[in-house]
Amino acid sequence: VHAGLRVYGVYTADSLTFNLGDVPQTLVSETDLKRMSALKSPNGVLGVFHKPPEGEIVFTDWILAVDQVSDPGNLGTIIRLCDWFGIPHLLCSPDTVDCFNPKVLQATMGSMARVNVVYRDLPKILEESGLPIYGAFMDGRPMGESDLPGKGILVMGNEAHGIAPWIEGLCDYRIGIPQFGSPTAESLNVAMATAILLHEIRRA
Numbered sequence: 001v002h003a004g005l006r007v008y009g010v011y012t013a014d015s016l017t018f019n020l021g022d023v024p025q026t027l028v029s030e031t032d033l034k035r036m037s038a039l040k041s042p043n044g045v046l047g048v049f050h051k052p053p054e055g056e057i058v059f060t061d062w063i064l065a066v067d068q069v070s071d072p073g074n075l076g077t078i079i080r081l082c083d084w085f086g087i088p089h090l091l092c093s094p095d096t097v098d099c100f101n102p103k104v105l106q107a108t109m110g111s112m113a114r115v116n117v118v119y120r121d122l123p124k125i126l127e128e129s130g131l132p133i134y135g136a137f138m139d140g141r142p143m144g145e146s147d148l149p150g151k152g153i154l155v156m157g158n159e160a161h162g163i164a165p166w167i168e169g170l171c172d173y174r175i176g177i178p179q180f181g182s183p184t185a186e187s188l189n190v191a192m193a194t195a196i197l198l199h200e201i202r203r204a
Contacts, residue, residue: 009024010048013029013044059130063151064198065090066096075096075107083108083111083115085198092119123167131151131152135168
């Protein structure tokens with residue numbers, strides 16, 4: 001509610017949970033609550049909200065773009081990271097997992113209400129942005145070695161294949177995360193890599 005979302009209803013198995021004022025609250029059985037929830041063990045309260053409309057992207061700060069991210073947990077964590085690092089807009093390719101997927105929403109831990117997530121044709125919007133574009137690659141230059149501008153676009157790629165070739169060609173800079181340990185270690189999860197790179201951006 002405080003994030004500006006319109007409440008459809010709140011369903012609870014405990015009428016003494018909390019006072020919601022004018023927000024409609026419906027008492028249901030624990031059995032019905034389990035049927036309504038996507039969780040195996042719901043916590044006793046289920047809130048249902050109207051989907052917010054996509055907002056416009058304002059190119060006045062850093063923007064995070066994700067290309068073909070398919071894992072709901074990864075996208076949810078990335079949305080949460082945007083909230084943590086103050087990245088107001090998350091730009092997703094059309095073939096990225098739906099941000100309203102229940103597993104995505106669960107992983108955001110409420111951050112979905114504070115981040116503007118939009119699905120767009122990435123090549124088109126990257127070309128029109130007028131901002132420097134930084135693509136994350138395994139062989140990229142460490143981001144900490146670059147003089148970062150006050151605004152730009154950071155592009156993160158698919159979990160298995162990275163950034164698509166048609167997006168790669170639009171990147172002005174190839175950046176990455178240096179590896180200090182075993183050369184046989186698995187590559188970083190896309191959400192973990194996003195956290196490290198956003199930290200570099202915000203501390204620059």
